[in-house]
Amino acid sequence: MLLVQRVVLNSRPGTDGEPVPGHFRVEEAIVGPFLKEGQVLVRTLFLSVDPYMRCRMNEDTGAEYLAPWGLSECVDGGGVGVVELSRCDGLSVDDMVTSFNWHWQTQCLMDEKLLQKVEPQLVDGHISYFLGAVGMPGLTALLGVREKGHVTDGANQTMVVSGAAGACGSVAGQIGRVDGCTRVVGICGSDEKCRVLVEDLGFSAAVNYRQGDVATALKESCPNGVDVYFDNVGGPISDAVIAQMNNDGHVILCGQISQYNKDVPYPPPLCDETREALKSKNITRERFTVLNYMEKHEAGIIQLSQWVREGQIKVGGNLRQIIQRCWRR
Numbered sequence: 001m002l003l004v005q006r007v008v009l010n011s012r013p014g015t016d017g018e019p020v021p022g023h024f025r026v027e028e029a030i031v032g033p034f035l036k037e038g039q040v041l042v043r044t045l046f047l048s049v050d051p052y053m054r055c056r057m058n059e060d061t062g063a064e065y066l067a068p069w070g071l072s073e074c075v076d077g078g079g080v081g082v083v084e085l086s087r088c089d090g091l092s093v094d095d096m097v098t099s100f101n102w103h104w105q106t107q108c109l110m111d112e113k114l115l116q117k118v119e120p121q122l123v124d125g126h127i128s129y130f131l132g133a134v135g136m137p138g139l140t141a142l143l144g145v146r147e148k149g150h151v152t153d154g155a156n157q158t159m160v161v162s163g164a165a166g167a168c169g170s171v172a173g174q175i176g177r178v179d180g181c182t183r184v185v186g187i188c189g190s191d192e193k194c195r196v197l198v199e200d201l202g203f204s205a206a207v208n209y210r211q212g213d214v215a216t217a218l219k220e221s222c223p224n225g226v227d228v229y230f231d232n233v234g235g236p237i238s239d240a241v242i243a244q245m246n247n248d249g250h251v252i253l254c255g256q257i258s259q260y261n262k263d264v265p266y267p268p269p270l271c272d273e274t275r276e277a278l279k280s281k282n283i284t285r286e287r288f289t290v291l292n293y294m295e296k297h298e299a300g301i302i303q304l305s306q307w308v309r310e311g312q313i314k315v316g317g318n319l320r321q322i323i324q325r326c327w328r329r
């Protein structure tokens with residue numbers, strides 16, 4: 001038997017409340033004693049804190065593919081770790097593995113069918129990348145741009161990305177550049193993040209939405225209007241971008257993080273002006289969900305890891321809120 005530490009949901013913030021640390025608590029638990037056939041014991045190395053988790057804190061998540069976290073139950077999400085004991089044919093001790101349903105627990109017993117093996121050499125040993133640029137957020141950026149963005153090399157397109165310094169946005173903007181957009185402009189929440197986007201990640205310009213008027217700053221950085229918008233945030237920032245979009249443009253409806261603490265359905269309703277702008281300018285705005293493209297994930301991971309190794313896509317390491325605490329035995 002093993003004594004482990006785990007994080008459980010202590011209380012719910014309510015559908016329109018801000019999450020705070022007190023909604024969680026850390027407690028000790030016992031794992032084992034027996035490993036069943038088809039199970040492994042894994043040690044947690046990295047956990048990912050993602051926006052959709054806010055929805056899992058509600059009793060009703062508002063999305064059919066998201067189950068609510070139970071009160072006093074161990075929370076779960078994306079994680080990576082190492083196999084310490086195995087009763088599976090497909091996994092051996094020391095294999096690195098990942099899962100969407102990783103318990104926030106120092107060590108846990110997991111069924112093989114919930115795990116995918118990962119190859120550390122794909123990311124030069126930076127296995128936390130499997131939760132970011134070479135994981136679900138990177139795939140969201142790649143497949144979001146490719147499936148819904150209509151980016152065409154040589155078409156002189158301007159792309160705007162909101163939530164641009166986040167895990168999905170930072171990769172989406174770089175893919176826009178790789179795929180041939182002439183300008184890629186990021187929107188984020190600090191001058192330091194703006195600097196990183198332009199100087200380190202190769203964005204053409206960046207706008208700090210917490211300083212000054214977003215519409216004015218966008219006019220300056222997008223003199224030819226906006227053709228493709230990778231929308232991570234929704235709300236007034238997205239209204240300002242859509243107002244400056246060109247005819248026949250495309251919105252990639254990836255997420256609406258600015259609305260997750262509100263009691264609204266997903267996707268949240270648009271204001272009349274934005275609805276009218278989309279219609280009159282013939283702009284597409286299709287909902288994108290990375291889980292609907294499972295058959296493209298393997299090739300996507302290979303492509304993303306290659307770009308990262310070659311330096312074409314830079315990983316915004318300090319921009320991502322991955323819990324980088326190594327839990328030791």
Ligand SMILES: NC(=O)C1=CN([C@@H]2O[C@H](COP(=O)(O)OP(=O)(O)OC[C@H]3O[C@@H](n4cnc5c(N)ncnc54)[C@H](OP(=O)(O)O)[C@@H]3O)[C@@H](O)[C@H]2O)C=CC1
Pocket residue numbers: 049050051052136137140163164165166167168169187188189190193232233237253254255256257258259288289290291320321
């Ligand atoms: N459709 C899909 O399949 C998927 C969708 N998503 C969605 O993509 C979006 C980005 O996710 P991800 O990159 O992983 O998240 P991250 O946590 O890495 O980044 C999110 C960023 O959003 C910004 N933000 C937070 N609140 C607000 C607000 N009120 N207004 C404006 N910006 C805000 C913050 O940056 P700053 O401080 O710079 O404002 C924050 O760092 C989310 O909406 C998420 O739900 C994610 C994965 C899959």
Ligand SMILES: CCCCCC(=O)/C=C/[C@H]1[C@H](O)CC(=O)[C@@H]1CCCCCCC(=O)O
Pocket residue numbers: 051052055061062063065066067068100101136254255256266289290291
């Ligand atoms: C109503 C909330 C919409 C939030 C949009 C968003 O961030 C979606 C994220 C998912 C994306 O499609 C792929 C993912 O990995 C995210 C969800 C992961 C679901 C894991 C399953 C967890 C469970 O058992 O409920």
